[in-house]
Amino acid sequence: MKILNIIFKWTHLSAIRLIVLYYALAVIFSMGLLSLPFFHNEGVELLLIDLLFTTVSAISVTGLGVVSTPETFNTAGIIALTFVLQFGGIGIMTLGTFIWIIFRRRIGLRERQLIQIDQNQTSMSGLVKLMLKILKTILLIELIGTIVLSTYFLQYFDTWQEALLQGYFGAISATTNAGFDITGTSLVPFASDYFVQTVNMTLLILGAIGFPVLIELQDFLWGDHRPGKRTNSFSLFTKLTVTTFFALIAVGAVFMMILEQHHFLADKSWHEQIFFSLFQSVTTRNGGLATMDVSELSDPTLILFCALMFIGASPSSVGGGIRTTTFAIMLLTIYNFAKGRTGVKVFGRELDTDDILRSFIVITTAAMICTTAVITLTYLEPFPILEIVFEVSSAFGTTGLSMGITADLSTAGKCIIIFLMFVGRIGIFSFLFLIRGKVIKEKYHYPKEKVIIG
Amino acid sequence: MKILNIIFKWTHLSAIRLIVLYYALAVIFSMGLLSLPFFHNEGVELLLIDLLFTTVSAISVTGLGVVSTPETFNTAGIIALTFVLQFGGIGIMTLGTFIWIIFRRRIGLRERQLIQIDQNQTSMSGLVKLMLKILKTILLIELIGTIVLSTYFLQYFDTWQEALLQGYFGAISATTNAGFDITGTSLVPFASDYFVQTVNMTLLILGAIGFPVLIELQDFLWGDHRPGKRTNSFSLFTKLTVTTFFALIAVGAVFMMILEQHHFLADKSWHEQIFFSLFQSVTTRNGGLATMDVSELSDPTLILFCALMFIGASPSSVGGGIRTTTFAIMLLTIYNFAKGRTGVKVFGRELDTDDILRSFIVITTAAMICTTAVITLTYLEPFPILEIVFEVSSAFGTTGLSMGITADLSTAGKCIIIFLMFVGRIGIFSFLFLIRGKVIKEKYHYPKEKVIIG
Ligand SMILES: [K+]
Numbered sequence: 001m002k003i004l005n006i007i008f009k010w011t012h013l014s015a016i017r018l019i020v021l022y023y024a025l026a027v028i029f030s031m032g033l034l035s036l037p038f039f040h041n042e043g044v045e046l047l048l049i050d051l052l053f054t055t056v057s058a059i060s061v062t063g064l065g066v067v068s069t070p071e072t073f074n075t076a077g078i079i080a081l082t083f084v085l086q087f088g089g090i091g092i093m094t095l096g097t098f099i100w101i102i103f104r105r106r107i108g109l110r111e112r113q114l115i116q117i118d119q120n121q122t123s124m125s126g127l128v129k130l131m132l133k134i135l136k137t138i139l140l141i142e143l144i145g146t147i148v149l150s151t152y153f154l155q156y157f158d159t160w161q162e163a164l165l166q167g168y169f170g171a172i173s174a175t176t177n178a179g180f181d182i183t184g185t186s187l188v189p190f191a192s193d194y195f196v197q198t199v200n201m202t203l204l205i206l207g208a209i210g211f212p213v214l215i216e217l218q219d220f221l222w223g224d225h226r227p228g229k230r231t232n233s234f235s236l237f238t239k240l241t242v243t244t245f246f247a248l249i250a251v252g253a254v255f256m257m258i259l260e261q262h263h264f265l266a267d268k269s270w271h272e273q274i275f276f277s278l279f280q281s282v283t284t285r286n287g288g289l290a291t292m293d294v295s296e297l298s299d300p301t302l303i304l305f306c307a308l309m310f311i312g313a314s315p316s317s318v319g320g321g322i323r324t325t326t327f328a329i330m331l332l333t334i335y336n337f338a339k340g341r342t343g344v345k346v347f348g349r350e351l352d353t354d355d356i357l358r359s360f361i362v363i364t365t366a367a368m369i370c371t372t373a374v375i376t377l378t379y380l381e382p383f384p385i386l387e388i389v390f391e392v393s394s395a396f397g398t399t400g401l402s403m404g405i406t407a408d409l410s411t412a413g414k415c416i417i418i419f420l421m422f423v424g425r426i427g428i429f430s431f432l433f434l435i436r437g438k439v440i441k442e443k444y445h446y447p448k449e450k451v452i453i454g
Numbered sequence: 455m456k457i458l459n460i461i462f463k464w465t466h467l468s469a470i471r472l473i474v475l476y477y478a479l480a481v482i483f484s485m486g487l488l489s490l491p492f493f494h495n496e497g498v499e500l501l502l503i504d505l506l507f508t509t510v511s512a513i514s515v516t517g518l519g520v521v522s523t524p525e526t527f528n529t530a531g532i533i534a535l536t537f538v539l540q541f542g543g544i545g546i547m548t549l550g551t552f553i554w555i556i557f558r559r560r561i562g563l564r565e566r567q568l569i570q571i572d573q574n575q576t577s578m579s580g581l582v583k584l585m586l587k588i589l590k591t592i593l594l595i596e597l598i599g600t601i602v603l604s605t606y607f608l609q610y611f612d613t614w615q616e617a618l619l620q621g622y623f624g625a626i627s628a629t630t631n632a633g634f635d636i637t638g639t640s641l642v643p644f645a646s647d648y649f650v651q652t653v654n655m656t657l658l659i660l661g662a663i664g665f666p667v668l669i670e671l672q673d674f675l676w677g678d679h680r681p682g683k684r685t686n687s688f689s690l691f692t693k694l695t696v697t698t699f700f701a702l703i704a705v706g707a708v709f710m711m712i713l714e715q716h717h718f719l720a721d722k723s724w725h726e727q728i729f730f731s732l733f734q735s736v737t738t739r740n741g742g743l744a745t746m747d748v749s750e751l752s753d754p755t756l757i758l759f760c761a762l763m764f765i766g767a768s769p770s771s772v773g774g775g776i777r778t779t780t781f782a783i784m785l786l787t788i789y790n791f792a793k794g795r796t797g798v799k800v801f802g803r804e805l806d807t808d809d810i811l812r813s814f815i816v817i818t819t820a821a822m823i824c825t826t827a828v829i830t831l832t833y834l835e836p837f838p839i840l841e842i843v844f845e846v847s848s849a850f851g852t853t854g855l856s857m858g859i860t861a862d863l864s865t866a867g868k869c870i871i872i873f874l875m876f877v878g879r880i881g882i883f884s885f886l887f888l889i890r891g892k893v894i895k896e897k898y899h900y901p902k903e904k905v906i907i908g
C-alpha cells in the first residue's frame with residue numbers, strides 16, 4: 001500500500017479527482033480518435049459540438065445521439081466506437097470499484113471497531129488483482145454476449161461479417177449499457193424477438209448491477225468457503241443495491257403495464273405486454289436501448305420513466321443517476337422516521353448517519369441541478385416540457401433514451417446535456433468533491449440551535 | 455405546565471395530533487356552515503365534492519376554487535367564508551406557534567446545555583398570553599388592512615357598503631394568504647393600481663413570514679430591552695426564515711423579469727415590469743392572488759413558480775409547502791458539504807444534525823408525494839402536464855394559483871388536490887408524525903456498515 005500512498009501524495013490528487021482526470025483524458029483522447037476522417041462514412045462532416053457530444057455520450061455510456069451512428073461511422077469507426085465505450089464503461093467502473101476499496105480501507109483504519117468490514121483487499125497486489133478481475137469478468141461477459149448474439153444474428157443478416165459486427169456491437173453496447181445502436185432504430189427490429197431481448201436484458205443488468213456485486217457473487221459461487229472467510233456472506237451494499245435494482249425494474253414494468261393498458265399496450269398480446277413492459281423498465285435502469293419508440297408512451301408512463309432514469313443504476317457500475325443505494329437509503333430513512341425509530345436498520349445492519357446525510361445531499365443536489373437544467377432548456381429550446389424533462393433525466397441518469405429532440409437541440413442546449421451526462425456519470429458525490437475546496441479541519445464550534453422544520 | 459401535561463396525557467394526543475384534530479373539526483364545522491342555503495345565491499347547487507373542496511381550500515387557506523366565490527355565495531356567505539379563513543389561517547398558525555413553544559421547552563429540558571434557548575414562555579399563563587397576542591396581532595393587521603383598503607376602494611365602487619365588503623374581504627384574504635377573491639378575477643382589476651398591490655403584498659408577507667418572526671419583531675420593537683433579556687436578539691429561526699423568505703421573493707421577481715422579457719413583459723413599461731414580477735413572486739410565497747392570468751406566463755417561468763410554490767412559506771405561518779427553513783437548511787448543508795466542512799454553521803450558530811436530517815426527510819417525502827400525484831393526475835385527467843404540475847405544486851404549497859384546470863378536474867382528481875392541500879397545510883413533518891406509530895425506544899442496535907453513495 002505504501003506505493004499507492006506515495007502515488008497519491010505525489011500527484012496531490014484525491015481518489016475522486018482521479019476519476020475526473022481519467023474521464024477528461026478519455027474524452028480528449030476519444031474525441032481525437034472519433035474525429036479521424038478514416039472512421040467516417042464518405043461525405044460526413046461532424047461539427048465540433050456534435051463530435052464533443054458524441055464523445056461525451058460514448059465515454060459516459062449514455063447513448064444520447066445528435067448523429068446517427070451507422071450513418072456517420074464506417075465499420076472501422078464502429079469498432080473504434082466500441083473501444084471508446086469500453087474506456088467509458090469498464091474504465092470508470094474499475095476506478096469506481098477501486099476507490100470503493102480504498103475508502104473501505106480508510107474507513108476501516110479509523111473506525112475499525114464501529115464498522116464491520118473486512119480488510120483483505122488492502123495490498124497493492126490485491127488491488128491489481130482486483131482490477132484485472134474486473135477486466136476479465138467484463139470481457140468474458142462481452143465475449144459470451146458476442147458469440148451468442150452473432151450466432152443468432154446469422155439468421156437476420158446476409159453475411160457472417162455483418163452478423164458478427166451486429167453481435168459484437170450489440171454485446172458491447174448492452175454490457176456497457178451504452179445505449180448506442182447500429183441498427184439505426186435501437187432494438188425496435190427485435191421487438192418480437194424475445195431471445196435477443198432476453199440476452200440484452202441479461203447483459204444490461206450485469207453491467208448496471210454494480211461491480212462489487214459481481215465480485216461478491218463470484219466469491220460466493222467460486223470463492224473460499226472455509227469458516228470465517230468473507231466469501232460466505234454478502235455485504236450490506238450488495239444486498240441493498242440488488243434489492244433496489246430489481247424492485248425498481250418490477251415497479252417500472254408493473255406500472256407501465258397498468259398505465260399503458262388502454263394506450264400503447266391496448267392491442268398487444270399478454271406476452272408482448274410483458275416483454276414490452278419488462279424491457280423498457282430494464283432499459284430505464286441504464287441501458288437506453290428500446291424495443292419501441294418511447295415517445296409513443298403516454299404521459300404518466302413517461303413521467304414514471306423520468307423518475308426511474310433519475311434514480312439510475314448501482315454505484316460502481318456502468319450507470320449514472322443518483323444511484324440505487326442512495327434512493328434506497330432515502331426510502332429506508334423516511335420509513336424508519338415515520339415508524340418513530342431512531343436508527344435506520346436494514347438486513348441486520350444499521351446505516352451510518354454520514355451515509356444517510358450524504359444520500360440526501362446527493363438527491364437534493366441532483367434534483368436542483370436537473371430542475372435548473374429543465375428551466376434553462378425550456379427557455380432556450382422550442383420543445384414541449386415533457387420532452388425536455390425526459391431528455392434531462394435521461395442525460396443525468398446516463399440512460400440515453402430520448403423522445404427525439406437530441407439532434408435538434410441548440411448548441412447551448414447540447415452543452416447543458418453534455419454537462420448533465422458528465423455529472424450523471426461521475427456522480428453527484430464525486431461532483432461535489434470535485435468542486436469542494438480543501439477539507440477544513442474545523443477549529444471552533446458555535447452553539448447549536450434548533451429551528452422549526454416543515 | 456402541570457395542567458397542560460395532564461390535558462395531554464388525558465387525551466393521549468400528541469401536540470401534532472392536536473393540529474390534525476383541530477383541522478378535521480374545523481373542516482366538518484365549516485362544511486356545515488358553508489352548506490347552508492342561507493349563504494348561497496339563488497339557484498346555486500353545490501355538489502358534495504365541491505363543498506368539501508371549497509371547505510378544505512378555505513381551511514387550508516389555499517384558494518384553489520372549483521366554484522366562483524362571488525357567484526356561489528351571497529354577502530352573508532362571503533362574510534361566513536371570511537370566518538372560515540380565520541379558522542384556517544389564524545387557528546392553525548396559533549397552534550403551530552404553540553407547538554413550537556412546547557417543543558422548545560421539551561428540547562430545553564433535555565438538551566439544556568447543548569442548545570441555547572430561553573425558557574421564558576413555559577408557564578400556562580404565558581402560553582395563553584402568547585395565543586392572545588397572536589390573535590390580537592393578526593386581527594389588528596386585518597383591521598388596519600380593512601380600513602385602508604375600504605377607504606381606498608370608495609373610488610372604485612358605487613356604494614360604501616360594496617367598498618367595505620371588498621376591503622374587508624380583501625384584507626382577510628390577503629392577511630390569511632387565502633387566495634380567495636370576490637372580484638371573480640383575483641387582483642387582475644388592480645393590475646395597474648400599485649397602491650392596492652403594495653397593501654396586498656404587505657399583508658401577504660405579514661401573514662406568511664411566520665408568527666414567531668412577528669412575535670420576535672414585536673419584542674424587539676416594543677419589548678423589555680434590559681441587558682440579558684431575550685428581546686435583544688433574534689432567534690436563528692427568525693434570521694433563517696426571514697432571509698430565505700425575501701431571497702426567494704427576489705429570485706422569483708428577478709427571474710420572472712428575465713424569462714418574460716420577450717414574452718409577457720415585452721410590451722410593458724419598467725414600472726409595470728417591476729410590479730408584475732414582484733407581485734407574482736410574492737404571491738408564490740403563499741398568497742395565491744394574482745394581478746394577471748398566470749397561464750399567460752411562459753413555460754420556464756411557470757416551472758420556476760412551481761418550484762417556488764413547492765418551497766412555500768415560513769413554518770408556523772398561514773402558508774404551506776416544505777417551508778422556507780427546510781429549504782434553507784438543505785442549501786446550507788449542501789454548501790457546507792461542498793466546502794468540505796463537517797458542521798453546518800449559519801449566523802453564528804450551528805445546525806442540529808436532527809434538524810438537518812428532518813429537513814431532508816421533509817423535502818424528499820414531499821417530492822415523492824407530489825411526483826406520485828402528478829403521475830396519477832396525468833393518468834386521470836386530460837390536461838397538459840405543466841398545468842397538472844402547476845396545480846399540484848399550488849395545492850401542496852397551499853398557494854392557490856392555477857392555470858385554470860381546478861374546476862374541470864374529475865372527482866378523483868379533486869380528492870387528490872384536497873389531500874395535497876391537507877398535507878401541505880399541516881406540513882410533511884406533522885403528516886409523518888400523524889401516520890407514524892408509537893415511538894419505539896430501541897433496545898438493541900445492529901453493527902453499522904458503510905455503503906457506496908451516488
Ligand atoms: K446508457
Ligand SMILES: [K+]
Pocket residue numbers: 515516517631632633740741742852853854
Ligand atoms: K393561498
